[in-house]
Amino acid sequence: MSHANLIAGEWVHGSDAVRNINPSDTTDLVGEYDRASAAQVEDAIAAARAAAPAWARTTVQQRAELLEKVGLEIMARRGELADLLAREEGKTLPEAAGEVGRAGQIFKFFAGEVLRIPGERLGSVRPGIDVEITREPVGVVGLITPWNFPIAIPAWKVAPALAYGNCVVLKPAELVPGCAWALADIIHRAGFPPGVFNLVVGRGSVVGEKLVSDSRIDAISFTGSVPTGRGILEKAAKRGAKVQLEMGGKNPLVVLADADMETAVRCALDGAFFATGQRCTASSRLIVEQAVHDKFVAGLTEALRKQVVDDARKQGTTIGPVVDQNQLDQDMRYVDIGKQEGARLVVGGERLNREKSGYYLAPALFDNTRNDMRINREEIFGPVASVIPVKDYDEALAVANDTSFGLCSGVVTTSLKKAAHFRRNVETGMVMVNLPTAGVDYHVPFGGRKGSSYGSREQGRYAVEFYTQVKTAYVMQS
Ligand code: ADP
Numbered sequence: 001m002s003h004a005n006l007i008a009g010e011w012v013h014g015s016d017a018v019r020n021i022n023p024s025d026t027t028d029l030v031g032e033y034d035r036a037s038a039a040q041v042e043d044a045i046a047a048a049r050a051a052a053p054a055w056a057r058t059t060v061q062q063r064a065e066l067l068e069k070v071g072l073e074i075m076a077r078r079g080e081l082a083d084l085l086a087r088e089e090g091k092t093l094p095e096a097a098g099e100v101g102r103a104g105q106i107f108k109f110f111a112g113e114v115l116r117i118p119g120e121r122l123g124s125v126r127p128g129i130d131v132e133i134t135r136e137p138v139g140v141v142g143l144i145t146p147w148n149f150p151i152a153i154p155a156w157k158v159a160p161a162l163a164y165g166n167c168v169v170l171k172p173a174e175l176v177p178g179c180a181w182a183l184a185d186i187i188h189r190a191g192f193p194p195g196v197f198n199l200v201v202g203r204g205s206v207v208g209e210k211l212v213s214d215s216r217i218d219a220i221s222f223t224g225s226v227p228t229g230r231g232i233l234e235k236a237a238k239r240g241a242k243v244q245l246e247m248g249g250k251n252p253l254v255v256l257a258d259a260d261m262e263t264a265v266r267c268a269l270d271g272a273f274f275a276t277g278q279r280c281t282a283s284s285r286l287i288v289e290q291a292v293h294d295k296f297v298a299g300l301t302e303a304l305r306k307q308v309v310d311d312a313r314k315q316g317t318t319i320g321p322v323v324d325q326n327q328l329d330q331d332m333r334y335v336d337i338g339k340q341e342g343a344r345l346v347v348g349g350e351r352l353n354r355e356k357s358g359y360y361l362a363p364a365l366f367d368n369t370r371n372d373m374r375i376n377r378e379e380i381f382g383p384v385a386s387v388i389p390v391k392d393y394d395e396a397l398a399v400a401n402d403t404s405f406g407l408c409s410g411v412v413t414t415s416l417k418k419a420a421h422f423r424r425n426v427e428t429g430m431v432m433v434n435l436p437t438a439g440v441d442y443h444v445p446f447g448g449r450k451g452s453s454y455g456s457r458e459q460g461r462y463a464v465e466f467y468t469q470v471k472t473a474y475v476m477q478s
């Protein structure tokens with residue numbers, strides 16, 4: 001039986017369905033998920049609109065309890081949901097369990113945050129008047145999510161949206177509708193009023209486009225690729241909708257001559273290759289000071305040779321498959337481009353055969369690359385990273401900043417002075433010192449600069465900016 005869409009509190013079947021395939025074993029059908037028709041997307045938007053006034057007036061206690069319930073169920077079903085996530089997306093089971101735990105914590109965090117919606121009361125510059133600044137819900141939000149974090153990204157958009165009193169229409173990525181459906185089922189059973197949360201599965205060009213262009217949607221939060229994000233921005237801006245975009249990265253990890261080599265190799269391995277390199281925060285540019293270059297490349301190569309690339313749900317697997325054939329083709333195309341550009345492929349880059357037919361790729365490391373090569377300018381989104389040798393710290397910082405992206409960066413050093421200088425001068429929204437560029441907390445802002453992001457930050461209490469609108473009230477004292 002195919003999984004339906006959640007519209008106005010009802011499970012509604014569609015006319016055709018997405019086949020959700022396991023990337024570790026392409027003979028394994030995870031499930032079928034109905035695509036919402038254009039008319040059904042209209043229904044979902046109308047339901048959210050109709051539910052919005054009453055939902056905005058609910059007490060913070062009501063909303064806190066519902067969000068808490070969702071968070072607790074996600075946590076209680078962590079193992080089962082992690083299995084589903086690993087099966088549909090290809091993260092290893094420990095990685096998947098980490099992501100599910102994060103999704104649960106996010107709901108619990110916003111269950112608390114809903115009680116602390118900020119406001120201000122100030123004196124007026126005129127006599128006998130009080131000024132009060134409050135935050136009100138934006139209204140109906142359209143949430144469009146990518147495939148690489150099938151439950152955490154929906155969670156970090158849906159939880160604050162609901163917490164701050166908005167109604168939601170969620171469109172997950174077609175490759176991974178399973179986790180989004182499970183989340184919708186949990187939200188539905190928690191007892192949210194009909195229409196407050198709606199799930200519509202389908203193509204970006206149909207369902208996504210509709211959310212972006214419909215004037216009944218007040219705000220769009222999107223995570224995905226740069227071209228899609230830019231297109232959404234143009235369309236949404238034309239009709240004056242609020243927009244928040246999280247897009248790509250080409251994140252630098254700088255390894256300085258004074259670095260602890262074990263830490264450097266660990267950060268590079270985790271940041272560039274875990275989760276199959278399919279994270280927008282992945283360290284795809286490894287900028288290494290000449291003095292430690294050979295040692296670093298030898299250490300990372302050795303670590304890569306020890307990785308076990310196999311079925312995401314098999315015990316002992318350290319790197320799961322690439323998500324699908326398209327992504328695998330893209331990764332391998334970039335491996336060829338790197339070779340043609342004159343980079344030295346040190347290890348990996350070849351398709352692997354395993355017991356099951358999956359999209360297995362040996363993690364690839366390029367050396368002797370220059371920052372102006374395409375493999376260092378364009379986001380690959382796979383287990384492919386490049387070493388860019390530099391002569392000193394100043395060059396390392398300049399290379400780190402020489403990119404159109406600005407999501408995350410990292411530096412591995414034992415020098416307090418250089419770490420402090422890097423933190424101050426690197427042009428990214430997030431910066432890591434002696435830590436991998438990927439792997440962030442759930443209670444603090446997430447987001448980038450330059451071409452990586454647009455609009456206000458996601459997560460933590462900074463999420464209030466996007467999911468509320470400010471009202472300034474002037475009241476004459478009686
Ligand atoms: P990726 O698939 O590489 O994560 P995309 O930007 O293609 O990146 O997709 C991210 C999300 O945006 C998905 O849910 C996708 O269906 C959706 N999407 C794709 N194209 C559009 C579009 N034109 N309008 C709105 N959403 C879209």
